[in-house]
Amino acid sequence: MNKFFDNAGIIAIGSRLRMLSEKMVEDATKIYEMYNMDLKPKWFPVFYVLSQNNEKSITAIANEIGHSHPSVSKIVREMVKEQILCEKKDKNDGRKNNIKLTPKGKQMANQIKDQYLDVQKAVEVTLNQSRYNMWYAIEEFEFLLDQKSMFHRVKEEKKLREIKEVEIVPYEPKYGIPFKNLNEEWITTYFKMEETDRKSLNNPKEYILDKGGEIVVALYKKKPVGVCALIKMNDPHYDFELAKMAVSSEAKGKGIGLLLGKSIIKKAQSLGAKKLYLESNTVLKPAINLYHKLGFNKVVGHSTPYERCNIQMELVLD
Amino acid sequence: MNKFFDNAGIIAIGSRLRMLSEKMVEDATKIYEMYNMDLKPKWFPVFYVLSQNNEKSITAIANEIGHSHPSVSKIVREMVKEQILCEKKDKNDGRKNNIKLTPKGKQMANQIKDQYLDVQKAVEVTLNQSRYNMWYAIEEFEFLLDQKSMFHRVKEEKKLREIKEVEIVPYEPKYGIPFKNLNEEWITTYFKMEETDRKSLNNPKEYILDKGGEIVVALYKKKPVGVCALIKMNDPHYDFELAKMAVSSEAKGKGIGLLLGKSIIKKAQSLGAKKLYLESNTVLKPAINLYHKLGFNKVVGHSTPYERCNIQMELVLD
DNA sequence: ATTAATTACGTAATTAGTTACGTAAATGTA
DNA sequence: TACATTTACGTAACTAATTACGTAATTAAT
Structure with a gap:
């Protein structure tokens, strides 16, 4: 005994x-x-x-x-x-x-x-x-x-251990399908797919990368479980939009969103960005929380092509 | 809570x-x-x-x-x-x-x-x-x-606490009845009363004290619960016999026997004794144990008036 | 003054353990 | 070799707690 x-x-x-x-x-x-x-x-x-x-x-x-x-x-x-x-x-x-x-x-x-x-x-x-x-x-x-x-x-220890197995890597063509699926997952559960979604999710190269944007992918145990994009904006106030942030439901709770966000912000800084913008919906509480944690603040009065958008936020970079 | x-x-x-x-x-x-x-x-x-x-x-x-x-x-x-x-x-x-x-x-x-x-x-x-x-x-x-x-x-703590309420006092006539009863208690449960018992238990003054012996009484919370006698011997080898040691069954396990024994040995020393003797029976295991703890050792070859005696012991005093 | 919510507490069912006991197989002994 | 003892383990009954639930009394809210 x-x-x-x-x-x-x-x-x-x-x-x-x-x-x-x-x-x-x-x-x-x-x-x-x-x-x-x-x-x-x-x-x-x-x-x-x-x-x-x-x-x-x-x-x-x-x-x-x-x-x-x-x-x-x-x-x-x-x-x-x-x-x-x-x-x-x-x-x-x-x-x-x-x-x-x-x-x-x-x-x-x-x-x-x-x-x-x-x-x-x-x-x-x-x-x-x-x-x-x-x-x-x-x-x-x-x-x-x-x-x-x-x-x-124990939950905290789990998170600490698992985050060590998460890797943030730059987009490659082989991540095209996960990029689309991960985003479709959350959009269809809470809202419905819009025309603007379809375009950028089906052709990330044309609609995001070739226009000077960026995409990062989170790998957990070598498998893609999260993505996040930085989209070049034609706006005098903002350089980029943080968009298409998605983490698979099985990989939630490991702090992957935070890693993706930090990584994409760093990229924006290295591209000389001064101000970032994003659109979201207040039903996505964990997401809003994450954006706050990343330093974003609420703003008003911008036009948007998305029906689901009911909150807009910005982040001033130094 | x-x-x-x-x-x-x-x-x-x-x-x-x-x-x-x-x-x-x-x-x-x-x-x-x-x-x-x-x-x-x-x-x-x-x-x-x-x-x-x-x-x-x-x-x-x-x-x-x-x-x-x-x-x-x-x-x-x-x-x-x-x-x-x-x-x-x-x-x-x-x-x-x-x-x-x-x-x-x-x-x-x-x-x-x-x-x-x-x-x-x-x-x-x-x-x-x-x-x-x-x-x-x-x-x-x-x-x-x-x-x-x-x-x-806990048992040890109990004993420690209770022993503080035990007092060893010299015999007085008012302890005559307890002296007899306490001894009868153990003799009748293990053996039967013999003539020699009756004499000394009924007339402790005549048979023990007047012959130069001693009796001590243990009081627990002021009530007599144990007795022990020192009987003058007519023997070239021994000065006194330790006898009539009895502790009431309710007061057992408090270490009263040890106190009585030590007290009677001290008395023997103050009377100038060099060697003590006792008789007992091996079925009385706790008693034999106690006698060993007091320093007594087994001896053989003495005559005894008691049927129940199957072990004899002595203690050499310095 | 009703009605709804909360509180007090009992009964029943459940849980995670125990001891008691019986049976069959293996082992020890005369 | 036969018989007694020990060992392995299952079933049954018990124990000390819990949660779930129902009812009656009280308190709060409209």
Whole structure:
């Protein structure tokens, strides 16, 4: 068993915690017996809060000890049968079931104090014998998880690892089909293809590159999963339009859009651009977000050939 | 909930461990989903050992991961249904059910490697952000519990606390009844009362004290719970016999016998004794143990008035 | 004053483990 | 070689929690 933890390591931390907690509960049973306390370990949290408070409702107890209310409900029923607790409907609120210790329960609460002292000492001594205090360690770990869950942390690591396998390369004729398909994917799911789309997607060389524009392609594990174009504009205010940005749905969430955007902006700068322009639609929230992250700001009052455009943005380069 | 742990403190360590482990399992479910792995968290230990070993029997897996074998049996059945594992009777041993990964399972094992890496990194990063590394802390704690269980540790604390409430006082006439009853208790449970017993238990003054002997009484919370006598001997080899040592069954396990013994030996020394003698029976193992701890050694060849005596011991005082 | 939403809490079903027990195969022993 | 013991493992019952859901009481909103 220890071999398993040594091999699997940290990824088995959940199993390890469960086993340790089971071991503790097992010993707790024997400890209650030694002190002649007719209490099951699982009753302890309920018993404890009621010995500190005169009276509490089911949900109030559940919240305090971090159990679900049905769990408390069941525990209370068991303890009522053993005449440790008694129930009483709340006078002002007919839904509430107020629970408190019976005289027998109070006597037990008194009797158990020595046991608490001994257990506390024993655990403290054990913790103090170790270099890494487990009680503090758990406290810290819970605090860190409250700030950012383990799921969230793993997601971040995944992204970090995957982005290393992403490569941004210049357009080549062999990327013609992916260039078209990746763009069609998002356009047809949210809008419909327009005439202007068809032209530039079918003939990127003629409509984009030959006019002085650029296209970059994102490869993930050597396969094209994202594209982005820089289109030369005939406009006194803007040099280029950032357009035809697309990332395949399977490759989303890896930060590929950001890489494409940064790469195309760099290209624009190397071409001497001073100002970039783009058109989009506010339903594409992640895209708008990305454009903001890249430094684009909203502008108004430009004409557009696209029906789907309801937001226009610009980026001033230095 | 945190309030509960803050109040109850360390004695709720079992609950806290359980909750933390539940939180980890919850996140694990979401993590498997994110990687499109059709694995339940509870399958992980079985899956892991089988991806490290070609083939293993049910109990071999159970031992390695620290589960009961029915648990593994159930998990394996579920995974066989999902065609991740396959079973095969052992050729040499008809009882054994050898389990291994199917091709699908092997493919999953290969696919899951990235996930392992990410999870490991994420956990490591979290642990390194804390002052007390929880993984090491658990390792240490388990090590300490292996050496001495929490039950054992609590028992020791109990003894330490209780021994403070034990007082050894000299005999007084009011302890006549307890002196008799405490001795009758053990004699009648293991043997039967003999004439010599009756005499000295009914008339301790005449048969023990007036002949130059001593009696001490142990009080626990002011109540007499143990006695021990020092009886003057008419023997060239021995000054006194240690006898009539008795501790009430309710007060056993608090180390009262040791206190009584030490006290009576001290008394013997103050009376100038050079050598003590005692008689006992080997069925009384804790007693024999205690006599050894006090320094007594086995001797042979003395006559005794007691039927129940089958071991004789002496202690040389310096 | 109704109606809608929320809260309290019980019951039922589910989950992930356990212990208890029975059977068959293998192993040890007289 | 026969019989007892041990081992492997499945089934059943139990345990301690959960989620899902329904009902009644209270509170908020129109």
